[in-house]
Amino acid sequence: MLTITDLSLTEAKVRHLSGLTASFQPGTLTTILGRTGAGKTSLMRAIAGLLTPDSGRIALAGSDWTRLPPWKRPVAMVTQQFINYPHLNVRDNVAFPLVRAGVAKPEAAAKADAALTRVGLATMMDRRPSELSGGQQQRVAIARALVKKAPVLLLDEPFVNLDYKLREAFREDLVELLATETGTTVLYASTEPREALQMGDQIILMAEGRIVQSGQPRSVFAAPASLTAAQVINDPPINPIPFRQANVADFGALGQHPFRLPPGAYTLGLRAADIHPGGPHQAEVTLTEVTGSETITHLRLSGQHLVMQEKSVVPRTPGDQLGVSLDLGAGLVFGADGARKEI
Amino acid sequence: MYRQKYLFLLPGLLVLVAIILFPLLFTIRVSFSSWDVYNPGLNWVGGENYGRLWEDARYWEALLRLTGLTVGTVLLQYTLGFALALLVWREVVARRLFRVLFLIPMMTTPVVMSVLWRTIFHESLGPLNPILEGIGIGAVPWLSQSTWSFIAVMIVEIWQWTPFMFLLLLAGLLSLPNEPFLAAKIDGAGPIRTFLSVTFPMLGAISVGAILIRLIEASKIMETVYVLTSGGPGTSTETSSYYIYIRGMRDFQIGYSAALSLTYLIIMIVTLTIVAKLLVRALVRDQA
Incomplete structure (x- = not known):
């Protein structure tokens, strides 16, 4: 189980997270819902180790991660930007985390091919990311995250930079893909209440760096604990x-x-x-x-x-x-x- | 009327002929002559100068020495330049100051730099030997012993041109996107692995450019040798350019030095073309 305890984070003298406490069960998808600037990305980055919290604790199955460098954390992440390695072809991009983990190159390439086939890029393995569309580039990033088989998968608004129709299609594909990732703790950050209500087993509402409510998506929607929670989970706003x-x-x-x-x-x-x-x-x-x-x-x-x-x-x-x-x-x-x- | 368009090409063609073609063709013609201090003029001697060149061991030794000097200095300049660029690439205290300081040697003219270093290397009056003695290494015959003279020339070249590598590689580093470095951290790559798998390959094209420019420049090394060692002791630091200068300007063997120059030019063009292709294949993925 992934747990965060009393997590606070300040960056460039701006408070991004204030005393966050939450736990995430293996095999569940938790949607973190909040408006822009609510602290979703900061939370994801703190879990990934890309930002260092001022105080608090991050632990997976009791093992403390708080001061562990990012490259030693068993985490995979897909971000808002289409992040890939521009100097590598699509196959090598996806194989990268496996090779780093010590998997033999032929085996890593075979697993990368399988992951790329799953995300519908079987015919584009030898291309460079710059030769792909935005949606295809993000599929490469998703394949790279999935192939790692990390116990924690962080999805930070992965489809926010795609057009509406593509976003809808990708969301359905992602739900199917994640269904096979049994035992993985998935955190999905979103600004869209509709998306959050559709996708998550659990929902966490964030505002101004704090968790304002968490629970089952339907029950949180039906009974928001506060006006702030009601404003976060309703679209159009309440x-x-x-x-x-x-x-x-x-x-x-x-x-x-x-x-x-x-x-x-x-x-x-x-x-x-x-x-x-x-x-x-x-x-x-x-x-x-x-x-x-x-x-x-x-x-x-x-x-x-x-x-x-x-x-x-x-x-x-x-x-x-x-x-x-x-x-x-x-x-x-x-x-x-x-x-x-x-x- | 329509043919008049060619008139507009004329100024450019004239400049080309004046500064490139004429000197080149004239040098080729001179290389087949016996023009020297006793017989000035274009007296045709066929391939005599080229035959003499083929048997001139001093010329080939100078070329071999130049190869060692060029490869050694450029590799060290690249390594040091890369290290310095990495040092001031990210957030470090007073990085702007360091960036300017690192460029100062390049801004100084080679002759001034060589005079300065000759003073530093001076075996009895220079400041370097007392320092070496003070730390227990002992005095070094910088300019009076063959190997040390060669090392002294290398040190000055590295000192002067490492900033050039630093400048190009820092510009390259600063232009790199930040996202692949975030991805590498998430994908399990520590700092060393990130450098080897992300930073270095992404700077491949710039590295090739920087190394080639320096190889071309280093293969013409002249001022440092002239001021620092005059090619000595003996001929131990004599490079091709300096040897050609001696034959042409000191001994006034114009015909022979023209043959030396042309041979040197052809060898450089062929060698650097091959080196460029090898570098591109090694450092720039999928472009070889």
Whole structure:
């Protein structure tokens, strides 16, 4: 089991990780979800040994890695950039970690060929990385990571620099490839909640260098522990709507709702899918994004910025007036300290 | 009208003829003459000068000495230049200062550098022998004994031209992408293995260029020998260029020195072409 304990890391006087503690079971895929700058890459690099933590401990099966140089750690890693050896052909690129590990060259070449066949590059083994497309270069990097058979596999947003369609296809391929890697602890960093919810056995939400929540993807999505966690795991981001609780929850111009809460100030986290077109509230359209078969509409309603998600393509123009309804009862309630309250 | 375009080539062709073709053709013609201090002029003697050259042991010894000197100094310049470049490549204290300091020998003219080193090597007045004596090695006959004179010439050449290697290799190192080095760390390669498997091969093309430039320059070595040892003691540090200079400028055997020069030129062109091909095959993958 890979464990990190109270891990903190500062680089160039900027705090990247603050007191991270987590454990990762062998044979599981953990998705680390967070926005850019949340500390995902720093965590991956600290585990790989490319960054040295200020304090804390990294251990695999009880063996302390914290001060171990990266080349002595049984880790494989695929990064956002398509990292390969430009002076070696594709086969030698993939065989590189095996040769370094002392595997005889013919055996390493045979294993590299097999790995390249698995990632669909059987016909390109003698080419240089510069002669491949971005997607193919990343497949080479994935093959190199898989061929090493390391007990820890770190995938740091491996598809972020690929186009949308290619990313979808690669994600499916990767899930198939990883299914055969039994016993490997896989960490997959992502900024996309949808990807994280699809892929992981476990999910870790990160924000500002801290773990804000971890657990089963579905349960974390259904019950985020805090407003920050809710904002990280929802795409489009959750709509934070402040309200005051007296006898009922008072949302001002947005109406009231019969929550049973102690009196005080709260924030309702309303998912974009819980705002619907057609309703009593007149909102102004400020921006429309059509993503595939969905429409994300940004609205201004009573001075509040809201995001609405519809499962259809609806042409709208900024400045349009639109009647909307808010399903306040479906929202999540967070206290003044940001923690979620049961309602 | 259309033919007038060739007129535009004329200035370039004239310069080419003036600075390359004419001297070359004239030298070829002179090499077949007996032009010397007693018989100036282009008196045709056929291949007499070339026959004499073939039996001139001093010329071939100088060529052999030059080969040793060139290969030895360039290899050491490359090794030291690479080591210095690696030293100031990454984050080290005052690396900018070191980068400038390492270049100073190259900025000094070879004659000035050789005069300076002649003073340093001076066996009774120079500062080097007292230092060597002080650390228990003892005085060395730097400029009066054959082997030590040869080593002295090598030291000056290495001192002067290592910065050139340093400059080219540092530029090469600084232009390398960082990503393969990250990958090598992850793939289990320590610092030495990373150097052998990533840094060195990625600098293959630059290494070939730097070595070839220095081989060409080193094969023309003249000033250092002239100032430091005058080819001595005896002929122990005499190189081809210096021997040709003696025959042509000191003995005024113009016809013979032209034959020596042309033979030397052909040998250099053939040798360096072969060396270039071998270096490319050895250091630049898949381009041989």
